[in-house]
Amino acid sequence: MKVLKLVFVLVCFQHALAQDYFPKNEGVKQTFKSYIALTHATIYSSSTQKIENATLLLKDDKIIDIGTAITLPKDTKIIDVTGKFIYASFIDLYSEFGINKQQKKSNSGPAPQYNSERNGYYWNDHIRADFNAYQNLAYDDKTAKELREIGFGTVLSHLNDGVVAGTGVLWTLNDNESNATRIVNKKISQHFTFNRSSYSNQSYPSSLMGSMALLRQFYHDADWYAKGGSKTKDFTLEAFNENKTLLQIFNAGDKLNALRAAKIGDEFTIKYIIKGSGNEFERINEIKKTNANFIIPIKFPEAYDVSDPNLALQVALGDMRFWNQAPYNLKLLNDNGISFSITSADLKSPKDFLTNLRKAVSLGLPKEKALAALTEIPANWAKQTLLGSLKKGNLANFIITSGDLFDEKTTVIENWVQGNRYAIEKINPLEIKGAYELTITSSEGKNTYDFTIEGDTNKPDAKISQGSLVYGTKISYTEPWVTLVIKSKDTISNKFIRLTGIKNEIGLSGKAILENGLEGIWEATPKKVENKKEEAKKDTNQLTTKFFELTYPNIAFGNVQKPKQETLLFKNATVWTGEKEGILQETDVLIENGKITKIGKNLVTNARIIDATGKHLTAGIIDEHSHIAISNGVNEGGQNSSAEVTIEDVINSEDSNIYRNLAGGVTSANLLHGSANPIGGRAAFIKLKWGYAPEEMLVKDAPKYIKFALGENVKQSNWGDYARLRFPQSRMGVEQVYEDYFSRAIAYQKEWADYKTKKTKTIPRFDIELEVLAQILNKKRFITCHSYVQSEINMLMKVANKYGFQIKTFTHILEGYKLADKMAAHGVGGSTFADWWAYKFEVNDAIPHNAALMNKEGVTVSINSDDAEMSRRLNQEAAKTVKYGNISEETAWNFVTLNPAKLLQVDDRVGSIKVGKDADVVLWSTNPLSIYAKAEKTVIEGIVFYDIEQEASKNEAVQKERNELINLMLDAKNKGLKTQEPKKKSTGHYHCDTLGDRCKETHYKYN
Template sequence: MKKALLLFFLTAFLTKTQAQSYFPVNESVQNKNKNFTVFTNATIYVTPTQKIEKGTLLVQDGKVAAVGNTVAIPKNSIVIDLQGKTIYPSFIDIYTSFGIEKPKGNQNLGRGNLLYDTKRAGYYWNESIRSELNGYETFKYDTAKAEELLKAGFGVVGTHIPDGIAQGTGVLVALNNTENSKQIIAEKITNHFAFTKSALTNQAYPSSLMGMMALLRQMYLDLDWYKKGNSETKDLSLEALAANEKLVQIFAAEDKLNSLRASKIAKEFGLNYVLKGSGNEFERIEEIKNTNAKFIIPISFPEAYDVSNPYLSNQIELADMRFWNQAPANLKVLSDNGVTFALTTDKLKKIEDFKPNLLKAIKYGFDKTKALEALTTIPAAILGKSNEIGSLKAGSYANFVITSGEIFDEKTVLFENWVEGSKYVVNDIDGKDIRGNYDLTIGNDSYKWKIDGTATAPKSEITTAAAAKITSTFSVSKNWISLVIKPADSVKSNFTRLTGFIENTENLSGKAVLSNGNELVWNAKKTSPFTAVKDTVKAEKPNPVIATTYPNVAFGDSKKLTAQTLLFKNATVWTNEKEGILTETDVLIKNGKIAAVGKNLSDAGATVIDAKGKHITSGIIDEHSHIAISRGVNESGHNSTAEVTIQDVVNSEDINIYRDLAGGVTISQLLHGSANPIGGRSAIVKWKWGSAPEELLYKDQPKFIKFALGENVKQANWGIQNPTRFPQTRMGVEQVFTDYFQRAKEYDESWKTFKSGSKKGKAPRVDLELQTLAEIINKERFITCHSYIESEILMLMNVADKFNFRVNTFTHILEGYKVADKMKEHGVGASTFSDWWAYKFEVNDAIPFNGPIMHNQGLVVAYNSDDAEMSRRLNQEAAKAVKYGNISEEDAWKFVTLNPAKLLHIDDKVGSLKIGKDADVVLWSDNPLSIYAKAEKTIIEGVVYFDIEKDAEKQLAVAKERNLLIGQMLQEKNKGGNTQKPTRKEKKEYHCDTLEEE
């Protein structure tokens, strides 16, 4: 027994000394251990595709000295025989916050202010640009967290400070828990960015996604200007950006559409971002592939919803149910499409979930070799460290794991994880397999002892000779047995404790301590070997993956739609041209254009549609909409945000797009909100359902920007903690316009002077905000202005006259009837509501005759929605012009078609049924001004994006798919899988005054 104890302590000591990289001697006379550690007879994966059978791995000084089948073993070597074992390179996770505490925001901050923190003097003006920070400066090695990662097979991680838009540099760390080891491989390896505001700032700007994108653009423009020596002062944030340009640039997009947005910025500035994804890339795989970017992909899959309550399950969106089903196939889709990506543990609830999730992805078709590459050679290549990590080639760090077999097999045991030549034990590699049936004797008492489970995690069951089960606890560690039993006839507190060292698996023995303190010898003789119960259960097949649609939400299409040649026969045609309304007339659509309008048309290649008794019009155009916008309709942080653009944040997944199509809407202008006098630039979109955001943008669209007047911009309705910024009065609003246009005028003149060469000197700074306002002065950009009160309407026209431009459109304009003559004189159009009034103080004088009065004064008048619900009923809004103003039906229809096209300067392409114009067409079941009219087909450029018959089929398909997914989720719960509570996701519908993000 003493011999056994001595052997145990000696083994523990040798293990500890072997794991140290250096001997514990005085630093000034420290000597490195030059001995070799040799691993023989192993299956060695030098790389995921280079495999050596019965190979030898030679390690010295923390690095791979040699690897192969014929490696000469030096004399001063410690030889470890790994017969039957496999060696793989340790995993690499290049996106973590390991050892770095995420900054905690100040909970006392209000909405924020515009003041620059004087403590940041010398740094960039916006506090979310934190490029001067270095992760290694705040890094503190976390031994406990390192152990979690080591147990999962990781040897190296990249870590950074996850805060802000420009987050500074990341550090590369070896997970070497050995005392005095070299843990930092590279102090600066990556440079990090994200669409996240800093938690530490009190600045209000940016308050939206579009603001973050504008800030990034301005930052890169300032960097270029700064590097050319144009600045008179030093900026430490820009200095850091310039110094770190050659590092790997990682952008945390965290969503498929954000990946496209980040890629857009990269393309504009010639950058090469590595994009941190979210797991939903498969939903827009074609566009993801076309970014040509490398990705970092998490494998944190959603849990099934608990759908046992049918009422609660109705709260779940089909898209969320579908994502649970589809997410595990994301890695396969990315791999099949040739996208290069590394894997990360980011977003996992616990590191232990990493292997089960990865094995799940493999079950869903992800190739095992590709999986190993995504954890080794690819992250190493992304970092430019292929010669040091990610493989077991000679010269690389000795970072490897030793396993019982193929690494991505569920039953494979990970024994050891060596990092920089230092061993971390996960499971005892020398552990003896003691499974079997034994006769256990403790003094005069005899028992039956059954040991089963797995070799590395055995389980124990003890019974009496009469087969009565005995309460017991059992564990094995480093071949030492620990067993506590409570004899059936003993009192509650009486236990017998057994210990023993495993020397012979046929005969186990050791010391037993009784409850009274007496010591006895125990023996256990094996009576029969362990026999594994044959697994008769077939390997569980993954759920059938629901096919991805475009977009991947309810009512998406199974494939991208294409243009058709269509011939509508015998319809009532509302041309919006001099021909007026034609009866019993045909319309031919070909090559995405209106090919012909007339009687008795024919085309051999056309699909003929009988439209007798039905009406055909051009598509409805909504001049003022806020649907399909991501993460904020207002950039409310400044009183002027001309630098931001809605074009950056179009959300192609919004179900309101499909609903608009069902209401005959083909084009909308997506406007910035009215939180500030000078808002952001707009996006004119065609509702091409299923297309990517960039494909929705109207080609070569005229430039527009949103201005605003009234209560919103002076913050009268922002809540008790506000207002926080200038202006706070209506006269202050006028001063904002005057000041900014004067600045823009001077800015424009400075650039014209510089470009003419008439004045030598440093280049002016590119200012996206003033550049946009200069476009207005130069008549290159048009204003759509949110307005109500006549005095303010007149005020803005006076400001425009002062700077020699005109306002293009007053939107809302509910007191327009009071100043219609002045508006006509100025040359401005009106986009108003049909009959909104008295919903706030500044609209108390609104009347439903407003639109007709302005129309009769000769103004171009349109009706808009400003509302997700109203936008799909604009045909009925147009009818109100007939009711309240006795406007002809033909002219009333133009209020939602041709007139908004004129206001948007696109009437040469859309707004009427004229040969050569875009085939943006709606087939109505009745007079489009009737409350009974339904849009039966909505067509954009010859593509049928809404069909009422197919819509009925889609509704049935949605119900069927929900039932299928509910069945799968119930099955998941019944199998004991984790589930999450059903929750209703309230989608925020944006309006002009919405300040929050989604």
């Protein structure tokens, strides 16, 4: 009997070899041309409609019917999917799948490129509206397979490169067809970024604000071109205008950039679909106000490996907190009614997609919202009625899963695209897991082993043992084939037993090759298992979930709630009014509704009383020349004039220097463009409202300024020999730049005047740069000019006199003492350093008496910082003028309060303590000019933004939160989760001469 049984097994084994049991390569494809019915499924026909025990009837690439009582046509092929779930295949509206990218432009040499290399196209090569994705496709089977395995059936592919990146194509992940059949819509979208194109070395734009200005100008040019303003053909503008009705998708890449993109959209009445970055929750209220639709990636940061306490110090609290909070982003977007779809973009591996999606659902994102964001919502945005849901007439794009999509153990079994079947796993696999008795029989005899198979059916783990002896074992299973490699018990030499066989009704059986080469047979018979209730096993990989509270901004020392306006009464202070009243002793100051309402003694009110006995109350410090709180570049140096750019576009509300400045008594700052060109960008006057959004910090009704510059920087003295190509290259050339541009601005105004009075019919081109220069001529915008050498200072005043306007401020002005009388006559102020000199050649004649000497001649003088560190101690910089210039303490204090307010023409609102002015005040521990003085409270418009009394508790809270997060990260590492190396993010500081971007937007997690 045993012999007969052995023969039977061998015959079965040989017969199996002759059969086509092997499946095709993973991801097997089948095309059906007759009716197919998938029966007994749980079908989600939409994100909210679930049909139990349902049938899905298909023919070719369409859904014929769906329901529980369907009459099947004759000869319908039936596929039983009992216990399985069916969903519409996912749609990704943000992908670079299959884009045949051009060769990127290499740096051809050290010299910059200022002009476009393309004839007949737009003047800037970073505008690529003429690029069409559908004309540059190279279908990628491997990537398509990876995307199908995580549920996607349709993607919107585009080239993410350039400020205007061209059009996108909507197509399916269907290996079996040609592009003509795959393409659902060849031109469905037009794409935008804030990034330069990698296919051009053209120097402009070189900053975020430059990209924004370029995009604005392009919109104006496109409108002008559409109205027939151009006499020459422009392929870029024509393509753009043809595509204006498509979806307009903007890759923002950061929460603040999302607000910037929405701002441009509002200006030109365009509703962008904004591709986010995953940190939108940190500015959720502002994101909500944009009313934009968002495409959201679900890339979650890995925990930091904080095992080494010294390396752990490098990780900012904000970065640790972001690791904890990022998975909640989708929940918070949904809770706030923000419409979004989900993309697989930005992931290191597609395999992370479903894991992260399920994590977001486990943390509070409703399942139906998650499903809608993958199916119905992108289909609706793309106006694709045949995609995103399962109903009669729709495309047969759907996935079959082993269970509920959002269950962590569920796998995607099949993905059908346009009726083409892609098998990822077997629908009803032969289960091999379990406990067996393994017998290997050969001419040498028979050996019996304990044999256990565990783990995933597709990637099982095996254990083989005899008593206490455990063999090293490797197993692979491709239904119905099993392969086992068993390491011999001879531990001295490497010898192996090799088993191959199949899964059959009895168990497992097949052919054996022993370590000595002899052949035999083997069989594994299932053991009888007693029905014991399995104890619930604790998932050791499950981390404790705790959402660490958001702050504004969401970094260390941020506020859980945005600070609110209060009614405050400072009692018995030494008040430095900055006005004719001088310094008042033991005086009260009442603040109501953000204004100073009363100054006097023994004031009585219901306000919160702040005892200021023995302390000094002053107006808040105003920094006339600052480069803090600016995102992605302080200079737009790609041209010799950058009047079209504005710092207002790139205010960075997350910069920790805001908080540090508040701790130094600074309440306002004039954020200036750098000094890379003679005509720089426009300025932004802000109040340092820590935790508020960029637009809330901006003082919108303040007079408008622009940065000009003279000297070494603008003529590229220190840029390197190869970079010295741009005009001007001499100081006399700088003067000519001004002459040329103001002459152009005059001509530009006349051109528009002639058009408006109908002297000409051709509509002029709207030029942002010349519009700004015309504002200067019309005294609606004012100049603050970077300056050093007296000859150039004198030159610019003469240019201003010639064109009928006044220079408002010379900043730096380190040779101001040489021509202070001429400055006073012109009416220009001087914003200078207290004691900086000799740090470059043109500063060799600077002296620390400069401020006092200019002040003596009647020049309005202020002391500025031009530096994120110096700005925190401007009170001490002002004190230096007392030492060097022998001026009074009140006058010195006005150098950093009232005088900068006068230079910025906001002295009616700020700069002194006077009834009716904004309540921007600082309470100092002692005389504010003392090196021992500390700002104890810094108040802006009646809101306390810095309070030294809270510092101890804030520091304690920071350390407590860090410790909690570190423990959670250590727990993550101990449970085998991926970690990343701690990295210190150095952000640098902007100065006038900073080129490029040393303060990347990734900075937003400062400590």
